[in-house]
Amino acid sequence: MTPTDPAPDRDPAPESDGTRPPTTRRRRPGGRTARIRTQVLDAVLGELGEHGYDGLTMDAVAARSGVHRTTVYRRWGDVGGLLADVLDAAGDDDWEPPDTGSLEGDLAALNQEIQAALTAEPPIVTALIAASFRSEKAADAQQRLWEDRYARCEIIVGRAVRRDELPPRTDARRLLVAATAPLYHELVLLRTPPDPHLPACAARTAALAATAGAFTEPPSASDR
Amino acid sequence: MTPTDPAPDRDPAPESDGTRPPTTRRRRPGGRTARIRTQVLDAVLGELGEHGYDGLTMDAVAARSGVHRTTVYRRWGDVGGLLADVLDAAGDDDWEPPDTGSLEGDLAALNQEIQAALTAEPPIVTALIAASFRSEKAADAQQRLWEDRYARCEIIVGRAVRRDELPPRTDARRLLVAATAPLYHELVLLRTPPDPHLPACAARTAALAATAGAFTEPPSASDR
Numbered sequence: 001m002t003p004t005d006p007a008p009d010r011d012p013a014p015e016s017d018g019t020r021p022p023t024t025r026r027r028r029p030g031g032r033t034a035r036i037r038t039q040v041l042d043a044v045l046g047e048l049g050e051h052g053y054d055g056l057t058m059d060a061v062a063a064r065s066g067v068h069r070t071t072v073y074r075r076w077g078d079v080g081g082l083l084a085d086v087l088d089a090a091g092d093d094d095w096e097p098p099d100t101g102s103l104e105g106d107l108a109a110l111n112q113e114i115q116a117a118l119t120a121e122p123p124i125v126t127a128l129i130a131a132s133f134r135s136e137k138a139a140d141a142q143q144r145l146w147e148d149r150y151a152r153c154e155i156i157v158g159r160a161v162r163r164d165e166l167p168p169r170t171d172a173r174r175l176l177v178a179a180t181a182p183l184y185h186e187l188v189l190l191r192t193p194p195d196p197h198l199p200a201c202a203a204r205t206a207a208l209a210a211t212a213g214a215f216t217e218p219p220s221a222s223d224r
Numbered sequence: 225m226t227p228t229d230p231a232p233d234r235d236p237a238p239e240s241d242g243t244r245p246p247t248t249r250r251r252r253p254g255g256r257t258a259r260i261r262t263q264v265l266d267a268v269l270g271e272l273g274e275h276g277y278d279g280l281t282m283d284a285v286a287a288r289s290g291v292h293r294t295t296v297y298r299r300w301g302d303v304g305g306l307l308a309d310v311l312d313a314a315g316d317d318d319w320e321p322p323d324t325g326s327l328e329g330d331l332a333a334l335n336q337e338i339q340a341a342l343t344a345e346p347p348i349v350t351a352l353i354a355a356s357f358r359s360e361k362a363a364d365a366q367q368r369l370w371e372d373r374y375a376r377c378e379i380i381v382g383r384a385v386r387r388d389e390l391p392p393r394t395d396a397r398r399l400l401v402a403a404t405a406p407l408y409h410e411l412v413l414l415r416t417p418p419d420p421h422l423p424a425c426a427a428r429t430a431a432l433a434a435t436a437g438a439f440t441e442p443p444s445a446s447d448r
Contacts, residue, residue, distance in 0.1 A: 129413065133354040143415050174406075178429050181409035182401050189353065189408055190401075191367055201438075205402050209433040214425075 039065040040072060041089055044082045049122030053131045058082070080135030087128060087141035097153045103160035104207040107179045110153065111199030114180055118187040119194045129188055150176050166210055169217040178215070179206035263289040264296060265313055268306045273346030277355045282306070304359030311352060311365035321377045327384035328431040331403045334377065335423030338404055342411040343418045353412055374400050390434055393441040402439070403430035 043065035047056050056079050062069035076082045098109035117125045132142040150173055157172035182202040186192045195201075209215070267289035271280050280303050286293035300306045322333035341349045356366040374397055381396035406426040410416045419425075433439070 130357040133357045139415065146414055174425065174429075177406050177409055177414075178402070178426070181405035182398075184413055185401055185405035185408050188413070190370055191363065201398065202402070205398075205430075205433040205438040208436040208438045209429040212432040212436060214429040214432045 036067055036071065036075075037085070037089070040067050040076070040082070041086050043067075044086050045124055048083075048086075048127045048131070049124050052127055053079075053134055056082075056131075078137075080137035083128065083131050083135055083138035084141035087138065087145050091145045091148050095149075095152065097156050099159070102163075103156065103165045103210065104203050106156040106159070107176075107203035107206055108200045110156070111180060111183055111203050114183050115187070115194060115199050118183065126188060160210075167213060167216050170210060171215045171217050175206055175210050175215045178209065179203055260289075260291055260295065260299075261309070261313070264291050264300070264306070265310050267291075268310050269348055272307075272310075272351045272355070273348050276351055277303075277358055280306075280355075302361075304361035307352065307355050307359055307362035308365035311362065311369050315369045315372045319373075319376065321380050323383070326387075327380065327389045327434065328427050330380040330383070331400075331427035331430055332424045334380070335404060335407055335427050338407050339411070339418060339423050342407065350412060384434075391437060391440050394434060395439045395441050399430055399434050399439040402433065403427055 040061060043061045044056070046064055047060050051060075058072055058076075058079060059069055061082060062072040065072070072082075076085060098106050098113070100106050100109050128138070128142065132139040153176050154172040157166065157170055157175055160166045161168055161170060179202055182205075183198060186198060187194065264285060267285045268280070270288055271284050275284075282296055282300075282303060283293055285306060286296040289296070296306075300309060322330050322337070324330050324333055352362070352366065356363040377400050378396040381390065381394055381399055384390045385392055385394060403426055406429075407422060410422060411418065
């Protein structure tokens with residue numbers, strides 16, 4: 001993944017990060033800080049993938065990252081802080097949902113991405129979800145990440161409305177949750193083996209229901 | 225709950241449960257064993273509701289139950305064993321899914337039960353789900369419980385087929401997962417506040433999709 005490298009400096013000041021000898025002091029703002037963050041978060045992912053939450057300790061992350069443990073404790077506080085920052089960093093990207101030209105196609109492609117993430121080896125995503133049941137900080141960050149992802153996916157529904165595939169007042173979030181929830185339910189909670197048909201089947205179910213007006217707002221009028 | 229097995233009286237000493245003096249030796253088979261199990265599992269639920277998984281210890285359960293700790297360790301082994309037995313006991317009932325006269329009504333009533341369980345105080349059900357991410361024994365038992373519940377719910381789909389609400393070859397499990405998954409997803413994973421419309425809305429979505437043939441077998445023919 002990213003450079004690790006040893007932890008040479010043990011500068012006296014507690015603020016020192018002690019990672020690599022900077023060629024110049026006061027480089028571009030955030031350069032060294034960002035590099036250390038990358039090293040540490042990569043180490044968290046490595047430890048989590050190999051040992052799961054139970055094997056994740058501040059000292060193991062510090063050792064694996066090559067960043068001085070004082071720095072790791074000072075900046076991230078505890079394992080929950082590390083996990084929260086991993087999740088925040090994961091959301092700090094330019095990911096966009098698939099654009100296949102149809103609602104069902106977009107949802108199926110999205111579900112394929114979700115199923116791939118939930119069945120990847122090492123099981124980073126499922127380990128992070130499991131960790132969110134152990135740490136409030138991780139839970140809050142996981143929630144932020146998911147809400148951000150669902151917000152980004154609303155464009156799928158907007159495009160479908162513009163293509164006249166859906167009624168204008170379609171509740172995007174409900175539709176997206178209906179399309180994706182069966183994957184999380186089967187793979188994370190029920191722990192059933194991955195079903196290669198499920199991403200497309202769940203997408204088709206949600207698209208059929210949406211076309212039939214299941215997600216048309218306002219819910220108070222359309223739901224019993 | 226149900227009686228378990230004999231293996232009751234091994235008095236005295238390490239096997240002694242030290243709970244209450246049995247009025248007679250060798251009562252009906254399993255009476256004392258079943259009573260001890262009830263006391264211990266009730267204590268697990270009490271501790272879990274008050275302190276969550278992190279506060280759950282063998283010793284606290286023994287103290288709360290009034291059963292000798294030696295017995296608790298001998299019979300349940302560890303916290304995972306206690307949780308697994310709580311989950312197994314929860315499935316050992318005569319629960320049947322609601323029968324309202326319509327597919328959508330049955331699914332909505334089922335979802336109301338699920339939402340009530342997932343939002344109850346103390347949060348026993350969510351604590352057990354969280355615990356299933358910490359203990360393989362609990363995870364296996366949680367999986368058994370859910371699979372049993374989904375199997376019992378298949379009668380909802382069977383009744384709907386007999387009422388000609390659904391095509392005969394409807395995949396009951398997929399339909400049931402589609403109907404219920406959004407509740408688990410929102411309340412357990414996304415941790416959104418309970419939405420009073422969600423049980424009915426998710427039921428309606430699944431019923432609309434089912435009526436449109438979304439769950440008609442075989443999936444290989446009906447899915448892309």
